[in-house]
Amino acid sequence: MSGLSDRLTSGGFAVTAEISPPRGAGTGAITETAGLLRDWVDAVNVTDNQGSNVRLASWAGSLAALAAGLEPVMQMTCRDRNRIALQSDLLGASALGIRNVLAMTGDHPKFGDHPEAKPVFDLDSIQLLWTLRHMRDQGAALSGKKLDPPPECFLGAVENPSAPPAGFRADRLGKKVEAGAQFVQTQYVFDMAGFGQWMAQVRDLGLHERCYILAGVGAVRSRRGLDFMRDNVPGVTVPDDVYRRLMAVPADQTAAEGARLAAETIKQLTTIEGVAGVHLFMAGNERAVPDVLGEAGIGAVRDGR
Amino acid sequence: MTARRPVPARPRLGVRLAYRLQRLLRPRAAWRWLSARVEASALARPLFTGAERQVKESLFGCRMCGQCALPVTGYVCPMGCPKELRNGPCGGVGRDGSCEVYPDLRCVWVEAYERASAQGRVADLRLLHLPIDHRRWGESSWLNYWQGRDDGLWVAGPPGPAVTGDTGGMGPSRNRERVLGGS
Numbered sequence: 443m444s445g446l447s448d449r450l451t452s453g454g455f456a457v458t459a460e461i462s463p464p465r466g467a468g469t470g471a472i473t474e475t476a477g478l479l480r481d482w483v484d485a486v487n488v489t490d491n492q493g494s495n496v497r498l499a500s501w502a503g504s505l506a507a508l509a510a511g512l513e514p515v516m517q518m519t520c521r522d523r524n525r526i527a528l529q530s531d532l533l534g535a536s537a538l539g540i541r542n543v544l545a546m547t548g549d550h551p552k553f554g555d556h557p558e559a560k561p562v563f564d565l566d567s568i569q570l571l572w573t574l575r576h577m578r579d580q581g582a583a584l585s586g587k588k589l590d591p592p593p594e595c596f597l598g599a600v601e602n603p604s605a606p607p608a609g610f611r612a613d614r615l616g617k618k619v620e621a622g623a624q625f626v627q628t629q630y631v632f633d634m635a636g637f638g639q640w641m642a643q644v645r646d647l648g649l650h651e652r653c654y655i656l657a658g659v660g661a662v663r664s665r666r667g668l669d670f671m672r673d674n675v676p677g678v679t680v681p682d683d684v685y686r687r688l689m690a691v692p693a694d695q696t697a698a699e700g701a702r703l704a705a706e707t708i709k710q711l712t713t714i715e716g717v718a719g720v721h722l723f724m725a726g727n728e729r730a731v732p733d734v735l736g737e738a739g740i741g742a743v744r745d746g747r
Numbered sequence: 748m749t750a751r752r753p754v755p756a757r758p759r760l761g762v763r764l765a766y767r768l769q770r771l772l773r774p775r776a777a778w779r780w781l782s783a784r785v786e787a788s789a790l791a792r793p794l795f796t797g798a799e800r801q802v803k804e805s806l807f808g809c810r811m812c813g814q815c816a817l818p819v820t821g822y823v824c825p826m827g828c829p830k831e832l833r834n835g836p837c838g839g840v841g842r843d844g845s846c847e848v849y850p851d852l853r854c855v856w857v858e859a860y861e862r863a864s865a866q867g868r869v870a871d872l873r874l875l876h877l878p879i880d881h882r883r884w885g886e887s888s889w890l891n892y893w894q895g896r897d898d899g900l901w902v903a904g905p906p907g908p909a910v911t912g913d914t915g916g917m918g919p920s921r922n923r924e925r926v927l928g929g930s
Binding site: 520525547549550552553561563564565566567568569572573584600601602605606607609610613614616617619620621629646647676677679 | 842
């Protein structure tokens with residue numbers, strides 16, 4: 443069963459992180475990162491050709507994490523596979539012990555290393571969530587044909603609280619919850635005021651009682667990374683005061699300041715009603731996780747949370 | 748499948764007028780009779796479908812998916828979204844409401860949200876759209892609508908805030924009563 447689900451349903455504060463599989467036919471990097479994260483996070487997302495760049499498959503990366511003793515959250519995007527392939531992937535993942543699945547629409551191919559590729563988008567994220575839930579709960583494929591045995595999965599979604607239209611973002615999460623999302627991980631939270639407003643709408647709709655909300659927290663590692671995030675990552679908003687704060691320290695201190703900012707953000711998030719955990723974007727700086735969590739007052743996995 | 752790529756289009760028909768026409772064109776005996784006659788004719792059917800294509804392409808940038816969502820999207824075509832999203836915007840909408848794929852163009856869902864809110868129809872946007880049938884590209888969605896073949900396009904979505912004057916619209920009404928799950 444899903445340890446992430448257990449953590450959340452028991453009322454604990456969950457921590458997840460993200461692993462980007464390598465561009466290559468090896469899993470050594472994943473095993474190494476999993477070793478750094480194992481004692482600190484409940485589960486780790488394995489991205490699905492993130493940014494529309496070819497990488498090792500998310501199901502394979504998820505199996506590598508599992509073998510290294512770290513529970514995976516297999517990300518599935520609608521960009522590259524139609525409804526037949528997506529359903530098939532869930533069956534395979536469930537059969538091999540992957541218990542958490544995160545459904546998302548995915549970036550457009552335009553942003554990656556194969557901009558000439560055919561964008562599939564046969565389903566959207568909400569239709570994918572509904573499809574996966576249907577497979578699990580009705581024990582049938584979209585075609586109506588019986589699945590024996592049906593897959594098991596704890597279903598996740600993503601949301602970006604800071605993207606327009608601001609008035610519809612909580613409603614959109616509502617649609618995802620209605621379609622089957624049991625937990626949601628948000629895009630980076632840098633703008634705490636904006637996130638607070640979104641959470642207020644989420645609570646008004648009662649969604650925090652139907653779905654566990656994990657707020658996205660990014661630890662900026664370098665000035666270059668900060669600029670890239672601000673200018674090139676779709677859907678990420680870096681407010682000016684955050685940008686200025688990270689640029690004000692000498693370049694060799696950016697990672698330390700970024701980690702400090704992440705810890706402060708987590709501390710603030712733990713005080714917001716309805717936030718069930720955090721999702722860390724460490725951008726290769728996984729060694730900083732114990733410090734970030736320690737400074738935010740969150741202990742290791744084995745200590746209970 | 749259509750050869751035209753999905754590109755966000757700004758509707759040329761005002762949203763109030765669009766909703767008025769919607770009332771006029773709701774399925775009723777006259778439309779059902781007319782559409783049945785058109786469908787039965789090997790000459791009238793392609794002519795009618797061609798006329799629909801002309802009208803809807805110029806007004807909404809229609810790509811003839813044959814499964815029209817316009818009545819519940821503020822009359823902004825979601826098939827103009829480069830990801831063809833029928834359930835709302837992706838997470839990549841620019842701060843200014845621009846499309847992430849075509850930064851010079853407006854996100855169709857930002858436009859849809861504004862048009863629907865202006866008419867008290869945000870509840871429409873909460874409907875859950877099921878996966879479309881790709882065999883129906885090129886068909887007349889008006890004939891499909893009047894003949895009741897559009898009834899499975901969307902189902903009831905999550906409830907909105909407790910207090911609201913927003914009642915949503917009246918797309919195919921049978922759809923609203925259906926809920927997800929079941930079959």
